[in-house]
Structure formats: structure tokens, C-alpha cells
Amino acid sequence: MLKGRTNRLARGVAAVAALAVAAGLTVTVGPADRAAAAAKMPVDVRVASYNVTNVSLDKAQGEFRPWRERRDAVVANILGEGVDVVGVQELNPSRVYKSRLVAGKTQFQDLLKGLNSHGGWYALTNSKSYNCKKARTQYKCVKVDRGSSHSDRIYYNKRTLSMVSQGAYQYRAQRSGTSPAHLGWAVLSSLATGSQFLFVTTHLEPKDESVRAAQWDELIAKVNSLRGTLPVVVTGDFNTHKMSSLGARFIPAMKANGYGDVLNQQPYVTKIDQPRARNVVNGWISSVNKLQRDVRDFSYWNEQFRAGNSIDWIFASNELPVVEYKTVVNYDPSSWKLTGVIPSNHNMVRATLTLP
Helix, strand or coil: CHHHHHHHHHHHHHHHHHHHHHCCCCCCCCHHHHHHHHHCCCEEEEEEEEECCCHHHCCCECCECCHHHHHHHHHHHHHHCCCCEEEEECCCCCHHHHHHCCCCCCHHHHHHHHHHHCCCCEEECCCCCCCECCCCCCCCCCECCCCCCCCCEEEEECCCEEEEEEEEEECCCCCCCCCCCEEEEEEEEECCCCCEEEEEEEECCCCCHHHHHHHHHHHHHHHHHHHCCCCEEEEEECCCCCCCHHHHHHHHHHHHCCEEECCCCCCCCCECCCCCEEEEECCCECCECCCCCEHHHHECCCCCCECCCCCEEEEEECCCCEEEEEEECCEECCCCEECCCCCCCECEEEEEEEEC
């Protein structure tokens, strides 16, 4: 799509030059002119959210396979969707699990190596494990802001995007006895047009609803403090579906703050009467598969006009056009069964957005 727009731009520049020559004028069209014209054009960007299941939870039981067996399926989903930027949750930042990995010293490094060894051109917005003076370990940690978001990481495609800035935020609200929850953020720029946007990913508290609600309030406040005039994309595992009281509170709150759900889901309603995405693929499938191989166990398979009850979300600035939404699931439509190794107990969700 971008290539088509670029070709139309070139033809337009050539036409203007030809008219000027016919009128007896001298016109020089250089790289700066073409870049300036391209910068005024919209550009599509593919964003995604993916909870890949922490390597610390590894076991070989039923459909739950160890990370070493799942990694390539995770890589295939990200590369197969041509994702420009993806927020990934449950990537263990510790080196303790190195023996369970394929190549990297941490799970988030291992995924990066997997992506790029299979033809990708991805980079991490932050490669530090912990916000400690010795960033590789939490042992006797002397607190230093390294911009690390612990188990939540952002990967971007270096062929389509560049990073302007990045950071992380540790929520004040935390459930005691657990690893601290964070959000990670980055300002990214389109290489084609220079358009910038704020991308955020997070994983909210799964068990304590009051803590989760407090974290979500903090997320909204933090995003509002970061965004300035930039378009916003917020992704993550919110551990909340639309059929819950927390969903009824925060789905409208996100939209009221300027960045609504890319599907335009409404609390307690499974059918989307005014869809935001122009095209929806597998939207009837929920983002959590519970490691069940039969897709009918986590979807509205017999009422595919409904939206699945997902806990993984993509929110984007209300003014951004949504070209497509997809729940990424590989299944055989004749048997309704997932094919190959199940990558995670979550399905990746992906959206294509148009930046101004």
C-alpha cells in the first residue's frame, strides 16, 4: 500500500515538472522535495499485542509445551503478520532460565534472536533486564532507572520504524509477593513519512481486581502525561474482558481519554453495531485459548458476527482509521482444531492503523 502511494507521489511530482517545462520554467526536484511531499502522506502501521507465557512456567503436559518448543510458533505468528511493532508480555528478564532457551540469555533476548534468525529486522526498545545498577540481576539491587519494563517488552521493525525515545513506569499499586507490574513505552517514527506515535504495552495484575483497577487508573494518567500531541496506541494483557464490571468502567474511560478500542467493543455487548475496523478477521475468537485445541471452546464459532471475550486489547487514538483487526489463530476450518504447536495460552491480536 505504501509502495503504491510512493509511486503515485513520484508520478505527481513528474507531472508537475512536465507542466513547468512546457510553460518554459526551470524546475529542480530533489530528494528534499520528495521527502517533504512524502511526509504529508498517511502511512499504515501494523501493531500487535502478544502474551507469550513466561518461560518460568515451562512444563510438558498435554498441550502445554516448553518455551524451546513454542518459540518458533511465536516467531512465525509475528513474522507472518508483518508486524511493525508488538508489545509482548510475560517475557522473563532473568538469566536463571538460560538453559531453557534456544539462543538468548533471557527470554526477551531469545525471542529477538528467533525473530531475526528467521528473516526479521527487529529491535528491542530496551534491552536492560532490571532497573538496577547491575542491570542483569536483581541481587542486592541498587535502584537505577534503566527504562526497563521487566516482563513487558516492545519489539519494532527497523525496516519500517525508528525509535525516538523510550521508558518504563512501575505502578504504585502492586499485589504483595509478586514481581512488580510495569508499562513500557516508546515514541516511534515511520521511516517512510516521519510520522511519530506513542506506543505502550502492559500486563495488569491478574488476581486482585482492586489492584488491577488502580493500575489501570495509573496507566491512563501516565499515557496522558506522555502523549503530548502524538497519536497513541496502547496494548497489553489487561486481564479484563468486556463482560465484566471492570470492563464496563475502563473501556469507556479509555475512549473518553482519547484512545478507544480498535474494534469499538461496548461493555456487556458481544455484537459490534458500529465497527471501527473496516475489516475484521477471526474477531469472533477470544484472545485466551486456555491451551484448548478446539477453537469452538474459546469463540463464538456459530455466531461469528460477535466479538470474542478477549482480555488482550489494542486501544488507539479515536481519530486514527483502523484498516483491519485480526485475532491470529492457526486452525483447520474443517475440524475447528488448532494446527501445530500451540504457541501460548494467549492468541496474538493485531491491528492495522493509518497514521496521519
